[in-house]
Amino acid sequence: MTGIPHEVADLGLAPAGVRRVAWAERSMPVLRSIHARFAAERPLAGMRVAACLHVTAETANLLRALRAGGAEVALAASNPLSTQDDTAAALAAEYGVAVHAWAGMDPAAYDRNLVTVLETRPHLLLDDGCDLVHTLHAARPDLLDGVLGGCEQTTTGVIRLRRMSAEGGLRLPMVAVNDTATKRMFDNRYGTGQSTIDGILRATNTMLAGRTVVVAGFGYCGRGLAERARGMGARVIVTEVDPVKALDAVMQGYTVTSMAQAAPVGDVFITVTGNRDVIRGEHLALMRDGAILANSGHFDLEIDLAALDRLAVAVDRGVREHADEYVFADGRRVLLLSEGRLVNLGAAEGHPAAVMDLSFAAHALTTAWLARAHGGLAPGVVDVPGEIDTEVAGLELAALGVDIDTLTPDQESYLRSWHP
Structure with missing residues (x-):
């Protein structure tokens, strides 16, 4: 062929x-x-x-x-x-x-x-x-x-x-x-949750247990990420712009705050919002030494890469495969995975x-x-x-190999009727 x-x-x-x-x-x-x-x-x-x-x-x-x-x-x-x-x-x-x-x-x-x-x-x-x-x-x-x-x-x-x-x-x-x-349930929640964590681990060999993971966005993908990070022992912070989704995260036991408040305390940051400039220069300036930046939204716009370039005085391209290290003037380093593109496909297999x-x-x-x-x-x-x-x-x-129930004729009739 x-x-x-x-x-x-x-x-x-x-x-x-x-x-x-x-x-x-x-x-x-x-x-x-x-x-x-x-x-x-x-x-x-x-x-x-x-x-x-x-x-x-x-x-x-x-x-x-x-x-x-x-x-x-x-x-x-x-x-x-x-x-x-x-x-x-x-x-x-x-x-x-x-x-x-x-x-x-x-x-x-x-x-x-x-x-x-x-x-x-x-x-x-x-x-x-x-x-x-x-x-x-x-x-x-x-x-x-x-x-x-x-x-x-x-x-x-x-x-x-x-x-x-x-x-x-x-x-x-x-x-x-x-x-x-x-x-939404299978691919976005379970698929993105697992494959994103897989990409981060392959790219960094970091340990998530005991670390603070910041998940930006609490849609179906963000929920899956938060669940799996918490399951691996991480402390999970969620950032959101939607009050309903933020409330959902609160009721599920996550810490919910703004990115400005999360930036100084996070160890791993994962964007999954579908929007641009979720992590901006003012956030990058607050991050601790060794912070890891990963994106699982579709485009490489969720992390402000231009701001990252402006803040860096040196860049080590490929400090690890699929990882670039940006060094700031005060000596702090942040690690960008997969050039800010989809980490689950750039650093793993999706x-x-x-x-x-x-x-x-x-x-x-x-x-x-x-x-x-x-x-x-x-x-x-x-x-x-x-x-x-x-x-x-x-x-x-x-x-x-899973069996489920089927409606009986009486049940179907009942559901079609407005009579009790």
Whole structure:
């Protein structure tokens, strides 16, 4: 399949990538079942799909399912640091995906690859952070004709899409896969919680027990982070701008305060808000020697990197792999992980395959639904049909061997009636 257009670091890595993809597939029983169904039903026959996703083994299994369903797929990376080069090679050489991604690409190459996959004239888009949709609307609106709709995987991406829609700038239906109950619960909470801690530990080899961990943001991702840091013995401080989420954190027993108050006492700072400049220069100036800075929000804007550069009198790039040490004038040092980008993918492997099994199962089923239903959808942000979320949860319970109750006819009748 090497005749398929591709730009990867080394096609010779494909055999290692195949092994990596197969290993991930072992923990993805729900997506396996959907793959088999798609191969039989071919719901995406004749469809061209352009994707901007993290190029990981788990993503490869999603794209293999879409290919089994009949789709032609072109893939660009959604983060310059997250690409697994062996997986990218396997996608191009063995799985028939036109992949344009390699680890460590510069911003110009990142942008160019987005345009390259859009130039395949896709019918459907799969996005992770809204970069593909933004590029289509802002840079290449000439390619909009023929695009039927798409799916968005992340909180940050859905926020951007809703802004586009509110301003009248979104010209196609985009399904908020991120907003399903299974995605928020399984991927955002449990996946981000575990994989972010994994990235921090790999990058620093630090001990969390007895340390003070500051979690900025208490959405689903922040909750998962706080739970896992506390479970490892850390003292956890939460910072928030939303009074409801802040109150939730208080009632769960966390210390809640402002970043200005947390900055002098924290040992590890993790941003996961979807916003920019969460940690600013005035906070950095207060931090203790050895403070660790990590981001698990989608973009590298949550920590003010320009302010960090201004405060530093020296920078040791790569003091450890995936870690840069910034030295301030008074001798204090802070450690920035993964250049301020997603630490769970920059310094680790992202979410466990078992987590991505549910997220990508929902993505696959929603893509097939969109291929059928797009004609009845107006431009804007669209919710995933509830039956898809329910089906994914049921498939996962079956894979886990878990039985649950079903409603009796009398119970169903009672729930439909307003009589006692």
